[in-house]
Amino acid sequence: FQPFINAVPDGLLQRAKLTWPGPVSWLFPRAETVPDWLAGKHSSIALRVTDHPVCRELCALFGGAIVSTSANLSGQAAPRSQQEVAEYFPAGLAGIVEGELGWRDQPSEIRDLVTGQLVRAG
Secondary structure, three states: OOOOEOOOOHHHHHHHHOOOOOOEEEEEEEOOOOOHHHHOOOOEEEEOOOOOHHHHHHHHHHOOOOOOOOOOOOOOOOOOOHHHHHHHOOOOOOOOOOOOOOOOOOOOEEEEOOOOOEEEOO
16 A cells, blocks of 8 residues: 555455455545655545456556546546546546446445544445
8 A cells, every 4th residue: 555655454454355355445644755746635545445346457467556536527437338427528438447336326435444433435
């Protein structure tokens, strides 16, 4: 999880690993080297190990993490097709990875690693 996070006790890291791979994002203490364009002004950074086969293969082929946000604008419903993604971003995209959509109807759950607090239900 380096270089994204500050060191955390093993027990806290295990808390996250028990839910991975899967639909739970955890807010970790952000490393000082993480730029604001990646985490904003937040003192934490959200990490998730996905169980989606296309994303997992892409990470394996790339050899690293994927930095992403939702494929929709704030307040809009999540797109359910490649066509909807393209319509949300009419100015264009560098590309869309072909593959099956995830099977979940809800966004991933977000929890604070240190407190265990639920930030967003999934």
